[in-house]
Amino acid sequence: MTQTPGRRGFLLGGAVIGAGALVSACTSNEPAAAPAATSAAAAPAPAPAGGNDAPGDKVVIGFSAPAADHGWIAAIAKNAADAAKQYSDVEFKAVEPTNDISVQISAVESLIAAKVNVIVMLPNDGAQLNQIARTATDAGIPVVNLDRVFPDKLSYRTWIGGDNYGMGVAAGHFIGKKLKDAGTSNPVILEIQGIATLPLTQDRSKGFEDALKSYGFSVTAKQDAQFTVESGTEVAANLLQAHPKIDAIWNHDDDQGIGVLAAIKEANRSEFFMVGGAGSANAMREIQADSGVLKATVTYSPTMAASAIKLARLIAQGKGMSDLLEHQVPQSITLASETITKENAAEYLPLGFES
Template sequence: MRKTMFSLAVVAAALLAGVAQAADKKTIGVSIPAADHGWTAGVVFHAERVAKLLKAEYPDINVIVKTSPDAASQANAVQDLATQGIDALVILPSDPDPLVNAIKEVKAKGTFVTLVDRAPSTNDDSVRDLYVAGNNPALGEVAGKYIKETTPDAQVVVIRGLPIPIDQQRQDGFDKGIAGSNVKVLDRQFGNWNRDDAFKVMQDYLTKYPKIDVVWCQDDDMAVGVLQAIEQAKRTDIKYVVAGAGSKDMVKKVMDGDKMIPVDVLYPPAMVGTAMELTAAALYDQVPVRGNYILDATLVTKDNAKDFYFPDSPF
């Protein structure tokens, strides 16, 4: 009888252990755009990097990363993830509004939803539990303040991104940053967050303006085109260029003391990794992470650049 009771106890303990182990098994689905340009290539890199880190930290976690070339494909990817029984969805939408219904369907099942970077028109708890993003107004303001403090009488040309809300937020922040100084903005044109388009805009500026002190462009990819145009024109009047994102090439220039790129402003693709880490903490550690989590627009200088340099990243 005693042996029988002992055997039953062992079986019960094994069953309880199995239940506990099953309870610890969580699946996070990560839906992100395909690597169709520099910044999104960085997003893919950091999503895959952090997936490995999470598996090391939480042995029972399953992280599924799916990339999609457009909103329609991403909606299908989200539905596919949902059929795999995910406990949480981390999504950086290629175009947020067309994806709202797909996201809401997942959330309605009790799945924890973390939205990254691009917010839909309605960005509240009906769509997501957690919102992780960079700070677009601060990206512009930090750049503007640096120019005001470093070259307070500068004549500046601006290369904007695209005529969409986040571009205007960055532009408004920049104007706030230079307010109260003698910084003069000579011109503002759109470079479409594209290095070739920015190259053409910068060529036009170099033809129109015999003296330019500083260039502010909203994106590191555009800065590549700007630097090429300056080099081809052999212009020596331009003191430096300020861009933003935190690409490895620009951060490396800052690290190396390149006088044309003395600083950069972070809008890091690594934010998707932050979102994944916070989501895992919510699932496993019951960390209260609901609401908004806005990353700082850190000024990258020679002193701190090493902290933001990822040499293996494609961006």
């Protein structure tokens, strides 16, 4: 998901819980029992002294990600750093974040030269960073591939990321059920994507389309907004002008959603409801207030970065996930996409990231 500031996900499902991922302060991606402060602001709690979390062999974890010019990406970097601080046996070696492919390649080369024990990498573009990841792997340095996947499975030891298709399915079911329960026929449903050319965006759109079909509905119009506030405002304004009557909108990204909501407010439109994407704290507070069109958001939590650090530590120390029978960390872990509404926003707010 050239993937530039791409995106996002949230709570860990199934096997990931065994990794202790929910104990981390990742937004993604994040402890359900955390207090009211958001994970991006909360100090990391010490890891429990027992089992896999007990101090073990010292490991150096290299970390590389895009520039933190987006709320979700910023939360990725913070979640990773905070998770590393939980362990006395982890040295966290982060290289300068960048949106330049060649600069990220050079940065990862420096981690390989430093002979770190393991590398956690969220590539700007999985295809273009594939070779450097393979170089690290061939040099005996395991790579934990975060979010945007490398096309060559030999380039990474473990992948962890969000369920983009599942995000679309969750949004589609929320919208479809709400419209069906209201007895709405032939609804006007709009979709505001992130970056249309990215596989992650295409997966989200496909999930949304498939879920809506089960209610006999389809997307009336869609346009991409590049994951930015400015484009969110512009795209939403254009769609609002083109459609004098709207029943529902799904916006893929809560960061760009700030611009989308600004355009809706400027147009003084309120005849429809909207679903967001990613699970930002801003969106959750808006949903809690229930004073506007935003009624839900589907998660794609940055806490995945904290979980990636935990997995990298286990891999480097030759450990598996203590709650599983297998001796090794799984090769692939997909986070579940949760639907956040007014009813459960308070529970998820500690996991949100600030846009």
